[in-house]
Amino acid sequence: xxxxxxxxxxxxxxxxxxxxxxxxxxxxxxxxxxxxxxxxxxxxxxxxxxxxxxxxxxxxxxxxxxxxxxxxxxxxxxxxxxxxxxxxxxxxxxxxxxxxxxxxxxxxxxxxxxxxxxxxxxxxxxxxxxxxxxxxxxxxxxxxxxxxxxxxxxxxxxxxxxxxxxxxxxxxxxxxxxxx
Amino acid sequence: xxxxxxxxxxxxxxxxxxxxxxxxxxxxxxxxxxxxxxxxxxxxxxxxxxxxxxxxxxxxxxxxxxxxxxxxxxxxxxxxxxxxxxxxxxxxxxxxxxxxxxxxxxxxxxxxxxxxxxxxxxxxxxxxxxxxxxxxxxxxxxxxxxxxxxxxxxxxxxxxxxxxxxxxxxxxxxxxxxxxxxxxxxxxxxxxxxxxxxxxxxxxxxxxxxxxxxxxxxxxxxxxxxxxxxxxxxxxxxxxxxxxxxxxxxxxxxxxxxxxxxxxxxxxxxxxxxxxxxx
Amino acid sequence: xxxxxxxxxxxxxxxxxxxxxxxxxxxxxxxxxxxxxxxxxxxxxxxxxxxxxxxxxxxxxxxxxxxxxxxxxxxxxxxxxxxxxxxxxxxxxxxxxxxxxxxxxxxxxxxxxxxxxxxxxxxxxxxxxxxxxxxxxxxxxxxxxxxxxxxxxxxxxxxxxxxxxxxxxxxxxxxxxxxxxxxxxxxxxxxxxxxxxxxxxxxxxxxxxxxxxxxxxxxxxxxxxxxxxxxxxxxxxxxxxxxxxxxxxxxxxxxxxxxxxxxxxxxxxxxxxxxxxxxxxxxxxxxxxxxxx
Numbered sequence: 122x123x124x125x126x127x128x129x130x131x132x133x134x135x136x137x138x139x140x141x142x143x144x145x146x147x148x149x150x151x152x153x154x155x156x157x158x159x160x161x162x163x164x165x166x167x168x169x170x171x172x173x174x175x176x177x178x179x180x181x182x183x184x185x186x187x188x189x190x191x192x193x194x195x196x197x198x199x200x201x202x203x204x205x206x207x208x209x210x211x212x213x214x215x216x217x218x219x220x221x222x223x224x225x226x227x228x229x230x231x232x233x234x235x236x237x238x239x240x241x242x243x244x245x246x247x248x249x250x251x252x253x254x255x256x257x258x259x260x261x262x263x264x265x266x267x268x269x270x271x272x273x274x275x276x277x278x279x280x281x282x283x284x285x286x287x288x289x290x291x292x293x294x295x296x297x298x299x300x301x
Numbered sequence: 302x303x304x305x306x307x308x309x310x311x312x313x314x315x316x317x318x319x320x321x322x323x324x325x326x327x328x329x330x331x332x333x334x335x336x337x338x339x340x341x342x343x344x345x346x347x348x349x350x351x352x353x354x355x356x357x358x359x360x361x362x363x364x365x366x367x368x369x370x371x372x373x374x375x376x377x378x379x380x381x382x383x384x385x386x387x388x389x390x391x392x393x394x395x396x397x398x399x400x401x402x403x404x405x406x407x408x409x410x411x412x413x414x415x416x417x418x419x420x421x422x423x424x425x426x427x428x429x430x431x432x433x434x435x436x437x438x439x440x441x442x443x444x445x446x447x448x449x450x451x452x453x454x455x456x457x458x459x460x461x462x463x464x465x466x467x468x469x470x471x472x473x474x475x476x477x478x479x480x481x482x483x484x485x486x487x488x489x490x491x492x493x494x495x496x497x498x499x500x501x502x503x504x505x506x507x508x509x510x511x512x513x514x515x516x517x518x519x520x521x522x523x524x525x526x527x528x529x530x531x532x533x534x535x536x537x538x539x540x541x542x543x544x545x546x547x548x549x550x551x552x553x554x555x556x557x558x559x560x561x562x563x564x565x566x567x568x569x570x571x572x573x574x575x576x577x578x579x580x
Numbered sequence: 581x582x583x584x585x586x587x588x589x590x591x592x593x594x595x596x597x598x599x600x601x602x603x604x605x606x607x608x609x610x611x612x613x614x615x616x617x618x619x620x621x622x623x624x625x626x627x628x629x630x631x632x633x634x635x636x637x638x639x640x641x642x643x644x645x646x647x648x649x650x651x652x653x654x655x656x657x658x659x660x661x662x663x664x665x666x667x668x669x670x671x672x673x674x675x676x677x678x679x680x681x682x683x684x685x686x687x688x689x690x691x692x693x694x695x696x697x698x699x700x701x702x703x704x705x706x707x708x709x710x711x712x713x714x715x716x717x718x719x720x721x722x723x724x725x726x727x728x729x730x731x732x733x734x735x736x737x738x739x740x741x742x743x744x745x746x747x748x749x750x751x752x753x754x755x756x757x758x759x760x761x762x763x764x765x766x767x768x769x770x771x772x773x774x775x776x777x778x779x780x781x782x783x784x785x786x787x788x789x790x791x792x793x794x795x796x797x798x799x800x801x802x803x804x805x806x807x808x809x810x811x812x813x814x815x816x817x818x819x820x821x822x823x824x825x826x827x828x829x830x831x832x833x834x835x836x837x838x839x840x841x842x843x844x845x846x847x848x849x850x851x852x853x854x855x856x857x858x859x860x861x862x863x864x865x866x867x868x869x870x871x872x873x
Contacts, residue, residue, distance in 0.1 A: 140708070387691070
């Protein structure tokens with residue numbers, strides 16, 4: 122009965138204190154949220170806590186979703202911020218630049234896919250330093266503020282801002298370079 | 302949207318964290334709006350508990366507990382801190398007497414009475430002396446009376462020892478009500494506030510003892526009526542309210558408290574009998 | 581040893597009136613229905629069985645224990661589930677919180693085990709999905725199911741239910757019947773109801789009470805058999821019948837003591853047999869007066 126409902130419909134049911142609907146939402150989203158969070162911070166417990174906090178927060182205030190965009194994006198916004206605040210309180214294992222291994226180069230077939238999705242940005246990104254890539258991911262892709270990114274990456278806010286502007290400059294140059 | 306989906310290899314590399322930033326960004330953006338690929342992630346991750354990977358089943362149990370389990374009230378946590386086991390604290394706290402509205406009502410009455418005592422001099426003091434010992438009585442009556450405690454009938458036939466329940470609730474109420482009345486007593490000129498402690502305990506014990514014969518609400522009403530008559534007649538005779546707290550009467554209150562407690566403990570098994578209204 | 585309940589010469593008086601008089605019963609595992617008009621003494625009998633009341637006269641024996649002895653009474657209560665006719669819920673509680681509270685009173689002290697049991701009984705009555713809903717926000721039928729859930733804690737050997745299906749819609753009632761049938765394989769289940777369909781569908785045995793006395797105690801099939809040949813359909817109410825009422829098809833169903841020939845006989849139902857027994861008053865009427873035939 123629940124399986125065919127849209128995420129928004131599930132949220133409405135959750136507003137009516139329907140625990141079964143919450144379970145369906147969990148089954149749909151917990152897996153990818155966990156994996157994506159683990160890529161930002163390899164501390165399993167912090168990730169588990171963040172995902173749990175996210176769903177409890179959804180239970181308490183399902184009307185926080187304003188109906189704009191995907192429910193998945195809204196869930197990610199809550200989840201990454203919960204992770205960041207957890208890290209602030211624990212200060213243990215944090216996102217490490219080593220995860221973005223500079224030596225890994227995408228295989229040939231994927232190059233083609235990438236150029237379909239991102240054009241030359243893929244190659245340009247691959248040439249950035251690990252710290253700059255981390256900053257781009259946190260600020261541009263995950264939607265964090267400079268302050269939140271600073272907490273996640275364990276670096277001062279100033280460094281985040283300088284690295285971000287340098288990264289953007291590099292990317293602009295690389296893309297300009299790539300144009301025929 | 303397009304019918305493009307992430308291919309198996311790319312998905313596995315994403316889960317295994319072995320792809321580049323650009324690839325992962327691509328997958329992650331796609332997952333934000335594709336339910337099918339999200340399900341594929343779910344299938345890949347479920348049923349493979351390993352160190353370093355989150356346990357989805359365990360996480361759900363934690364979430365369900367956080368959402369479903371009733372959170373202990375402030376009062377419950379206080380009781381637990383005082384040494385009471387968690388389940389006993391829960392039982393004591395459920396009693397009607399501990400509800401906010403009731404507490405607010407009692408506070409209101411006491412404030413009024415204390416003000417009257419402070420302002421109205423001897424008349425006010427009389428009023429305070431008459432009312433103060435009754436407050437814990439009524440609190441005890443409310444905490445387990447059938448008409449007031451709505452869940453009584455199923456509670457009635459549970460194996461939990463009734464005596465223990467009533468005593469726990471009474472002690473908890475006394476621990477709360479007595480200091481409250483003492484606080485208000487500070488505003489009353491004349492005798493030290495603690496001298497009415499014995500009358501209060503005596504009245505409470507009498508209510509408990511009487512409740513082995515009739516309902517606790519009726520017992521509280523009877524004891525209140527008797528107390529008010531006693532206070533009125535004593536004051537009318539002697540002219541000053543202080544006489545009620547005189548030493549020779551204190552012994553009387555002590556005797557009342559002790560005998561009532563003995564009666565209550567002896568007849569304890571009658572506490573849990575159902576007394577339906579006559580049809 | 582199979583669990584059993586027995587009553588010998590049991591009577592209960594309130595003031596001057598005897599709500600129950602001279603009741604002799606033996607109950608074994610299975611579902612026993614309790615039928616009778618309002619004021620017949622059904623609730624009093626159930627309260628007696630549930631150890632909420634003590635008898636004025638006679639002996640009660642539940643699972644080999646005597647409820648008059650306090651220690652044995654506690655022993656009975658450990659193996660008992662009771663659903664009262666009217667139930668009030670503590671203010672501000674959710675469904676889960678309420679069943680959890682009763683579970684604590686039933687001596688489930690370990691939180692993890694207790695919570696698992698609470699979830700189990702809530703799922704049995706199909707309230708698992710709304711366990712966090714405030715009771716005051718629930719419908720009458722949902723509250724009734726919640727009240728039943730607390731009685732089911734621990735799958736007790738003795739289950740006493742006072743009108744368990746009151747206000748519950750038909751699908752839920754069917755689900756409840758399954759739950760009770762499952763439990764009745766090893767437990768003694770006694771339920772009172774105004775609906776003869778519930779008794780017919782669920783109970784092997786039925787007890788009919790009237791004015792505090794047992795009018796019938798035996799198999800449902802046997803009681804129904806008594807009405808064989810005494811029920812017929814006609815286009816108009818029959819004056820010679822003990823009872824006669826208009827059915828949904830527009831025809832009249834007639835029940836009479838003496839079998840009549842030359843009329844359109846139909847298969848008797850439990851309700852017909854009950855009416856015959858009571859001399860023509862329908863079970864859901866509050867009336868105790870006899871209808872003269």
